[in-house]
Amino acid sequence: MTSTSPLSVIEPDGSVNGHVTSLSKDELMRCYRAMIMVRVFDEICLKLQRSGRIDFSIPNLGVEATQVGAASALRASDWFFPSYRDFGMALYHGVEPVEMMHNMFGNERDTAKGRQMPVHFSFVDPIHFVSISSPIGTHIPQAVGAAYAMQQRGEDTVAICSFGDGGTSSLGFHSGLNFAGVWKSPVVFLCQNNGYAISCPSDEQTASDGYAVKGEAYGIPGVTVDGNDLLAVHQVVADAVARARAGDGPTLIEAKTFRMGGHSTSDDPTRYVPAELVEEWKAKDPVDRFERYLQSRGLVEPDSRAQFHAEARTRIDAAVKEAQAAADPGLETIFSDVYAEIPAHLRAQGQEAYDLAARKGDAAAGDGSFPL
Amino acid sequence: MANLTLIQAVNDGLRTAMSADPTVCVFGEDVGPKGGVFLATEGLTKEFGKNRCFDTPLSEDGIVGAAIGMAMNGLRPVAEIQFQDFIFPAFDQIVSEAAKLRYRSGGQYTAPMVIRTPFGGGIRGGLYHSQSGEAYFCHTPGLKVVVPSTPYDAKGLLIASIQDPDPVLFLEPKALYRKIKGEVPEGEYTVDLSTLRMVREGGDVTVFCYGAMVAVCEEAARTAAESGIETEIVDLRTLLPLDEDGVIEAAKRTGRVVVVHEAPRFCGFGAEISAMIAERCIEYMEAPVARVAGFDTPFPNTLEHHYLPDARRVLDAIERTARY
C-alpha cells in the first residue's frame, strides 16, 4: 500500500527513460518560469531581511520543484492549505509578486493588514491560498474539513495540504489524516521532507521507515517521490488529485527534498547541518535538473534562464519598490476583523488609542477620531 | 558575580541545576545541538550528554505528557516550549494532568517539573510569536506561574522552580532576553516563589507589573518623577500563588493603583488584582484602579508598538491616577 522507493523521472543528464509527462509545453515552461521566479523572490527577500528592510523570511532554495511540481497538478479552483515555505504554489498560480511583497513588508496593502509576520500569506484570488498560521499542523484538519464541504456539495475540487517532516508529529497530522481516511476526503497530503525541522534531522523526528508509511495508520495510501524532480512530483500529485476527484479518497505523498538555506533568516544552519550534506544536495539542484530536461527536449535556449531571471528580477524589484512605498496599516486595523462587527469595548479601546496618539502628537492619530 | 543577560542567566540557571542534581533533564524542540532558538540551552548537551539535554519530535503534547511521566518516575524534567504561542497542543497535559495529579491522587503521585517558555511581544513576531497567555494558566489551580524580569531573578527563580515540588510554568519575557544585563551570582542560589520584588519606592502611586513591563513601568516612573509624582513599582514575579497580602499592603500604602500587563485586558491578570483590592482594601483607595493592558484583540505585527503598553500609556495612567 505504501511505495517507499521514491519515484524519480529526470536523470542527472536530463533524460527521462521514455517517461511521458502530462504537462504540455506551455505548462512546462510555466513551471520553469515559476521556479526561477521563486528563486529570485527568495534571494530578494533574503537581501531585504539582511539590510533590515523586512524582519523575516523563509528560505526556499532547493525546494522549488516540490512546490511548483505540486501546484502544476492542481486547478485554480482547488484549495491550497500551504505551509510557510510554499511561495512556489502561489507564484505558479499567478499570485502577483507585489501582493506577496506587501505581506513581506506588512504594509497597509497586505491582505492580512500587517497583522502577521512575513511569509504568512493569505489569498482568495486567483486561488484559495488559505491564510497561513505559524502553529505547526493546525491547518491539516482544516483542509480535511474544507474537503468534506466540497464533497458534501458535490464539487469536483480538491484540497492540497502541505506540511513538513516535522509537521507529521503534530496533533493536526494525526487527527487530520485519521478523519480524512474515515471520510475518504478529496484531499492530497503533501509532506515535504526537506531533511530538517529547524535543527531536528528528519530521521530523529520519528522511528518510522520514511514518512509515506504513516498513511497506513489511517488507511491512506502513501507514495514517495523525489522532491527535486519536477516531473516526478507533478506525476504523483496528479495521480493523487485524480484519485481524490474520482472519490477514491486521500493520498499521503512524501517528497524527499532538501532545505538548502536555513530554517529562517533567524537561523544559523551551520550549527547543525553537516557541510557535506549541503554539498551533496547542491548537485541535485532542482532547477538545473529540470532545465537539462527542457534542454533535452529543445524547449529552452542557452540564454533562456538569464532572460527569465532578468524578467523576474524586474517584476520583483518593482514589487519591492511599490511595497516599500506603501504606508503602514492604520491604527484602526488593530481593532478591526477581530469580530465581524467591532464590539463596544473594542471601539472604546480604539478611541483611547487614537486619543492618546493625538495627545502625543503621533501621526498615527489621523484626525483623532476612531475611523471605523 | 558575572554580568549576564537574561538569557545567559537562564542558561546559567539550567547548568547550575543540572550540575547539582543528576535527575534534572532538559528537553524540547531544538534544545540539543542547536542550543534552543534563543540559545537558552546552549552547550548543555555537550556538557551533560544526550540523555540529559535533548531534542524531541515536534509535539508539545508529547513533550509535556512525557515530562509528567518522567516527573512521576524520579526525574526532574525541565521542558522547553519553543514559544508560549505553541503551548496549546500541551494545554490539556498542563491543565488536566500536571496541575491536577497531586490532588486527584490524594498526594500519592506528583509532577514536580518546569515548563520554560518565552512569552510576550516586542520582537515583531506577529500573532503567534508574541502572546502573553498567563491568564489561561493562572486560572489553573495546582500550577505555579512564575515570570522573572531581571537576570538575577531569572536564575534564582528558575532554580527555585526546578526544586519546587509542584509543576511550574516559567514564562520568560523574550523581549528582555538580550536587552538587559545584570549581576548574577555564580553557583546555586534561589529566589523564593510567591514573593514580590520592590523595584522602586514612591509614595504617590503603586504600579503592579511583571515581565517585560517592569522596564516599561520604570521608564514611565522616571518621567512621572520629573513632574513630581513618586511611583512605587512592584514586580509580582510569581503570579500563582500570588503574594496577595503583599499586594494588599502595597495598595494600601498609596491608595492609588495602576496594573500593567501586555496580555489583553478582559479577564487578564489585572482584573484579579483589581478585584482583590476591591474586596480587601477598597476603603483605602483614593482613586479607581487603572489597568494598562494589551487591547482585546489578537497581537498585530506591523503595529505591535501601538499594541504593547509603552511608557507613554503607563505614564498616562500614572498621571490620571495620581491626580484623581
Next chain:
Amino acid sequence: MQIHDCFVDQTGELSPDFPGYDDAWLNEVFSEMLFVRCVDERMLKLQRAGRIGFVGSMLGLEATMAGAARAMRPTDWMWSGLREGGAALLRGLPLSEYIAQMYCNSMDTAKGRQMCNHFQHKGTNYPSWSSVIGTQITHGVGAAYASKQRGTDEVHTIFFGDGATSSSGFHSGMNFAGVWQAPCVFVCVDNGWAISVPSSAQTASVSYAAKAKAYGIPGFQVDGNDAVAVHEAMAALIGRARAGAGPALLVLRTYRLMGHSSSDDPTKYRDEAEVELWRDRDPILRFERLLTKRGSLPEGGLAGLRARHEATIDAEIHAQEIVDPMPLRSLVEDIYAEVPTHLRRQYNDFLRVAEKHGEAQKGDGAFPL
C-alpha cells in the same frame, strides 16, 4: 517475533502450540477472571441501588486483565484508562481500596476527589489517571524513559481503548517511544466500541496493529478473549522491552458486553445479535469449557467459585459502608505541596459558613493565616 493469535478456542480446545501450563495455572487464571467478573457485577448492582455513582463495566474483558496482569512484575508499571481496574486488582490493588474508591469515601486513597472507577495503587506502580482519553499514554512513555535513564529494568505497560488511538496522546506517545526506544508495551484493548462509535468507524486503517508502522514500532494482535494468548503475547513483548529491544504495540480484540458505563444504554446504537455472538465467546465460558474437558473444574464448579468470590466481596462492601466522613480540609489540600495563603483564606471563609450550618466536624478547623 512470533505472536500467536489464539491458544484456547471458543469451544475450549487447545491449539497444538499451547505452552503446556498445568491445571493449577489454568485454574488460577479461571478464578482470577471470575473474580473480576464478580467484582464488576457487584459494582453494577451497587450502582443500580444508588450506593455508588458510576461503573465502567469490564464485563467480557476479563481475559485481557488476567492474561496481562500475570505477565507483569510488581515493579513494572501499568498505565491505564477506565477499564483496567480488574487487572489492577489482580496485580495487588487491595479490594478494600477498590471499593473505597467506588464509594469515593474517606478510605479512598484519592480522597474522594475523582469520580467512581478511577483507581490507583502506588504499591504496584499503578498511577492515578484522568478521565481525559489518551493522556496517560505520554505519561507512560516519559516514565519509561525515566526507568531506562535511571538504569532500572522496569517495563511500562500502557493500556488504552480503540477510541483512544485517535487521541493526541497516542500519536505523541507512540512517536516518542519509537524515537527513544522506550521500554514500554502499548496495549490497545479493542473492545469494539468507543461509547457508541464502533471500532470499525474509528479509523480507516486496515487494523489497529497496523498503526504501529507509522512509528517504526512492531504491532501485533491477538484474541483478547483468550487469556493464554494475551498472557503469552504480553510476556513476550514485556520481555523484549526489558531486554532493551524497545516498545511494541499489542492489540487485544475483545468486546464490551455491557454499555459504555452505567449511564449508557447500548441498545440505542448496537444490534443485540452482535452482542449475542460475543456472549458465546465469553472468556470465562471458554475457560469453563476447557477445564470441563480436562476434568479440572474447581470444587462446586463455576457456581461454587462464584459464591466464594462473592462472599469475599460482600464482606468488604459492608466494611466500606461505615467509614468516617471526608475531612473538609481535603477541599484545599494536595493542590500544592503546601496549602498556600489564598487557599487557606478561601477555606476559612467557607468553614465559617459550614460551621454556621453545623456541617463541620472535629478536625475541620480553620488554617492559621
